[in-house]
Amino acid sequence: MARRDIPEINAGSMADIAFLLLIFFLVTTTMDRDKAYVRPIPKKVEIVIPPPDIQERDICAIIANSSNELMVRKKLVANPDDISDLILEFFRTNEKLTSEETAIGSMDPGFSGFEFPFYNRFGIDEINLRIAETTEEAEKIEEDEDADPVLIQYYWAKVKEWQKKKKALKLYGKSELPEISPQAHIRIEVQIKTGYVLFAKIQSEIEEALFELRDDAAQRIWGFGYGRIVTQLGNEPTDAEYLAKKGLLDLLYPARIIEVTPKK
Amino acid sequence: MSKFKKGGKKPAPAINTSSLPDIVFMLLFFFMVATTTKDADPTVELTQPTGVRAEDMTPFKQRSEIDFLYLGVPRNKARAESFNMGYALFLDNVAQPSPGDLYNVNTVRRWKLDKFEAKPDRMEQPIKEVITCIKADEQAPTGIIFDIRKELQEIEALKLAYAVQDNGSY
Numbered sequence: 001m002a003r004r005d006i007p008e009i010n011a012g013s014m015a016d017i018a019f020l021l022l023i024f025f026l027v028t029t030t031m032d033r034d035k036a037y038v039r040p041i042p043k044k045v046e047i048v049i050p051p052p053d054i055q056e057r058d059i060c061a062i063i064a065n066s067s068n069e070l071m072v073r074k075k076l077v078a079n080p081d082d083i084s085d086l087i088l089e090f091f092r093t094n095e096k097l098t099s100e101e102t103a104i105g106s107m108d109p110g111f112s113g114f115e116f117p118f119y120n121r122f123g124i125d126e127i128n129l130r131i132a133e134t135t136e137e138a139e140k141i142e143e144d145e146d147a148d149p150v151l152i153q154y155y156w157a158k159v160k161e162w163q164k165k166k167k168a169l170k171l172y173g174k175s176e177l178p179e180i181s182p183q184a185h186i187r188i189e190v191q192i193k194t195g196y197v198l199f200a201k202i203q204s205e206i207e208e209a210l211f212e213l214r215d216d217a218a219q220r221i222w223g224f225g226y227g228r229i230v231t232q233l234g235n236e237p238t239d240a241e242y243l244a245k246k247g248l249l250d251l252l253y254p255a256r257i258i259e260v261t262p263k264k
Numbered sequence: 265m266s267k268f269k270k271g272g273k274k275p276a277p278a279i280n281t282s283s284l285p286d287i288v289f290m291l292l293f294f295f296m297v298a299t300t301t302k303d304a305d306p307t308v309e310l311t312q313p314t315g316v317r318a319e320d321m322t323p324f325k326q327r328s329e330i331d332f333l334y335l336g337v338p339r340n341k342a343r344a345e346s347f348n349m350g351y352a353l354f355l356d357n358v359a360q361p362s363p364g365d366l367y368n369v370n371t372v373r374r375w376k377l378d379k380f381e382a383k384p385d386r387m388e389q390p391i392k393e394v395i396t397c398i399k400a401d402e403q404a405p406t407g408i409i410f411d412i413r414k415e416l417q418e419i420e421a422l423k424l425a426y427a428v429q430d431n432g433s434y
Contacts, residue, residue, distance in 0.1 A: 011282065018285050025292060031298070035321065035430035036319060036321050037425060041424050042422075044418075193406075204316050259410075
């Protein structure tokens, strides 16, 4: 018997099936991406390491009350869009001073930048000296058998910090690494009834100011923007080169943000 | 004698639709790639505030390293009265608490731990690194957010994210 031809399969309903799938995906998915500001919550600690004295000039306090009025660095601010400019002023006023000018300025209440945080400038010799010093200190604590492990960790963290600075200085390519006063921070104080819209606006303004500062620095050092670093790390979170670059920018302009829990 | 044939109605030739499935499949793949699945259908209504330079949460979502929490006005208006300042929480449920608990700040702790338990085994991140993303309504009082923050601090889930609508990007 002769072999019969295989009959052709009717593919007419293929389009219907594909449409059905398409419509299913259209309904169950969303186009918009979730965007958010990530902020760490401080860990609860049992042993209290005495906090260092914080000078008024190192605090950039942003205060919002329950009727959504704003105060930045003790001055009333009518327009929330101005917050980012005030943060820029906070970081930039004393940034360009030399070590000598800093030493004189920080003693002189008549100095124009007296109310703003000062920068420390570290050369390579000083950093090496500090690494040696802190290592010795940490080892001494570690030998003590009664020492709290948290305390030991705290001292080793100090050593690591200086090692990080050494790397950052190398990448920075200048003789000195300017570092804002270690106590300088941005503090957000809200009240229970402050609207979330204002709280989010404050976060947005902080992020805008930090972006501008870091973008400027990235342009100066490498000739391309901070956005490129962020994008690259978004695609490849373990890229060592770009991680080091981000580390340097974080060191130059740290995002030290304290959110104060409102009182009942 | 004419050169052109007239009359004699011919039926219109059938359009070849054999490439239609290809086109539709192409559309389908585009949408599968360009969109993300909705995580939940919250029972609270909210309008997010706008902000700039916010971080994209998509990579965290893909690695299921993020939990979403909604703070808004309940859709069921009759219930709205009983909640704190007219606002309620929506937690997408793993182990469903009683309906009253669903909107309560005190449930956050258990919800977060349950969620963490339910994560896939291959996930190596400790709970400390799992982001809790709060999507809150513009007018929501910030006090509630700090209450949630305190709950998370107690269980050492130390990453919090404030969601905003961001139209610009890097």
